[in-house]
Every structure is written in C-alpha cells, then in structure tokens.
Amino acid sequence: MIELxxxxxxxxxxxEAIRENAVEYLTFYCDYVYSAKDGINGLEIYxxxxxxxxxxxxxxxxxxxxxxxxxxxxxxxxxxxxIATAFLETSYLLQAIELGLVKYLIKPIxxxxxxxxxxxCILDFKKRSNIIKIGDNYTYDIFNKTLFKHKxxxxxxxxxxxxxxxxxxxxxxxxxYNEFSNYVWETLMSEDALRAVIKELRKKISKKCIKNVSxxxxxxxxxxxx
Numbered sequence: 001m002i003e004l005x006x007x008x009x010x011x012x013x014x015x016e017a018i019r020e021n022a023v024e025y026l027t028f029y030c031d032y033v034y035s036a037k038d039g040i041n042g043l044e045i046y047x048x049x050x051x052x053x054x055x056x057x058x059x060x061x062x063x064x065x066x067x068x069x070x071x072x073x074x075x076x077x078x079x080x081x082x083i084a085t086a087f088l089e090t091s092y093l094l095q096a097i098e099l100g101l102v103k104y105l106i107k108p109i110x111x112x113x114x115x116x117x118x119x120x121c122i123l124d125f126k127k128r129s130n131i132i133k134i135g136d137n138y139t140y141d142i143f144n145k146t147l148f149k150h151k152x153x154x155x156x157x158x159x160x161x162x163x164x165x166x167x168x169x170x171x172x173x174x175x176x177y178n179e180f181s182n183y184v185w186e187t188l189m190s191e192d193a194l195r196a197v198i199k200e201l202r203k204k205i206s207k208k209c210i211k212n213v214s215x216x217x218x219x220x221x222x223x224x225x226x
Contacts, residue, residue, distance in 0.1 A: 004118055006143055008032040008049055012042040012056040012065065013084065022055070022084075022109045029118060039063025043071060048182040050169055052143075053121050055082045055105060075173070080121040084109060132168055132222055135206045140168055147204075154204055159184050159197045167210065167220040174213035 009030050013019040019035050026033045034049055036042035040062045046054065054072070058065040069081055084105040105117050125143065132140045139148045145165055147154040156164065162184040167175055181189035184197070198218055202210055209221050 004029045004122065005031045006145065007052040007118075007121075008034070009053045009055065010034045010036065010042065010045055010049065010051040011084075012036040012039070012054065012060070012068070014038050014057065014060040018057075018107065018109060022114070025109065025111045025114050026055075028111065029115065039065060039068035042068050046072060047179065048186070050166060050183060051079060052125075053080045053082065053118070055084050055117070058083055058085045080124055082117055082121070132171075134168075134220070134222060135209050138205055138209075140164065142168060156204065157197075157200070160201050160204070163194075163197050164201060164205075164220075167218060168222070171220050171222045174216045174219040176217045180217065 007030055009026055009032065011019060011022050011026060011033065012035070013022065014037055016037070019037070023033055023035050032049075034045055034051065036045045038060045039056075042054075042056060043063070054069075056065040056068065060068075065083060065085075072079065072081070082105050084107060086107040105113060132142055134140055134147075137149050138154070140146070141148070142165070145161060147156060147161075147164065163180060166179065166183050170179075177189070177191060177194065180194050181187070185193075198210055211219055211221060213219050
C-alpha cells in the first residue's frame with residue numbers, strides 16, 4: 001500500500017507566506033516536505049531529493065513554473081507535478097496538458113484543497129506497479145523503500161538504501177557521481193566512499209545488477225515491473 005507519509009514532496013513558490021503555509025499543511029500528511037523559492041532553486045532541490053510529487057507556482061522570477069517543468073520533463077516523465085495558481089489561463093492549460101501534469105491547485109492554498117490533490121497523485125501512482133524486480137530473486141518496493149529477497153526483507157544501511165533508491169528511480173540512465181553526492185551524502189563525497197557502498201549493495205543483490213559507467217557513475221539493470 002502506498003502511504004502519503006512516505007512520499008517526498010517539493011513545493012515551489014516565490015511568495016514566502018504562501019510557501020510556508022503550504023509546507024505547514026503538507027507536513028501534516030507527509031514526513032518528507034521540501035520547499036523552493038523559485039524555478040532555479042526548485043531545479044536545484046529537485047536534483048538533490050528526487051521528489052515523488054512537485055507542486056509549483058507558475059509565475060515566478062528567474063524561471064517560471066512551466067519552463068522549470070519543461071526542463072524536468074526532458075529526462076523525467078514519472079514525477080507527479082501539480083500546478084498551483086490563482087488564475088487558469090488558457091495558454092498555461094495547453095502547455096500543462098502537454099507536460100503531463102496531474103492537475104491544478106487553485107490558490108489560496110488550504111488543507112482541504114491539498115488533500116484531494118495528494119489523493120489524486122496516489123491514485124496515479126497506483127496505475128503502475130510499485131514493485132520493481134531486480135534479477136531473479138529480489139524485489140524493491142519503491143514507495144515504502146524496502147528490499148526483499150523472495151519474501152524476506154533485506155536490511156540495508158542508510159547509504160545503501162538511498163543509493164539503491166536513487167539508482168532504481170533513474171534506471172533508464174546512468175546516475176552521476178554528483179547525484180550520489182547530493183542525494184546520499186548531502187555533502188562532499190569521495191569516489192572511494194561511493195565504491196564502498198556500491199560494493200556492499202552488490203554483495204546483497206548481485207554484482208551484475210549494478211554496472212559501472214566509465215566517467216559517469218553507475219546504472220542499475222532491472223527486469224520488467226511486476
């Protein structure tokens with residue numbers, strides 16, 4: 001079962017009071033809520049945390065919401081994205097449809113408006129399986145962030161779990177060293193430290209499942225969704 005509290009949400013708005021209120025409402029339902037003050041800041045945090053859901057304003061300085069979403073959608077088609085706006089302008093509606101947004105959230109933001117949006121995102125998640133098969137014996141639950149060998153849970157250290165989660169959520173490409181540094185370490189990371197974590201992961205899953213991509217980083221090799 002997909003639980004709201006386990007989802008990572010990024011809320012982006014240049015108006016501080018609106019942003020703070022929205023974050024307060026969201027933290028009532030979710031344990032992992034992040035915020036950004038504009039589109040540039042939003043992209044930076046998106047790269048670091050790999051959120052499940054993004055809620056963003058449209059009209060922002062530096063980089064507006066639509067342009068920011070376009071950049072995200074160049075490589076990410078699965079993150080759920082909701083537009084928060086005071087006005088439903090036709091031009092934005094047309095662009096939003098093309099970018100595969102879940103829905104609009106009309107300002108002012110209130111708790112009774114946010115919860116239905118979160119539930120819609122959950123329903124959208126449920127349209128695809130959350131169980132990922134790794135090799136012949138392992139499965140990973142991407143929403144509850146747990147690894148199983150057959151039906152037995154495999155215990156992972158924090159950095160091992162975060163690294164596996166990052167690899168699986170970006171399984172269509174190689175994950176760069178800087179992405180591991182931002183997402184797993186949240187600080188400067190040595191390549192030796194990353195190699196040590198990947199080595200332990202390979203012991204617990206399979207060496208063949210995680211391949212080194214020279215000069216870039218690592219990529220996981222997955223089977224089809226269950």
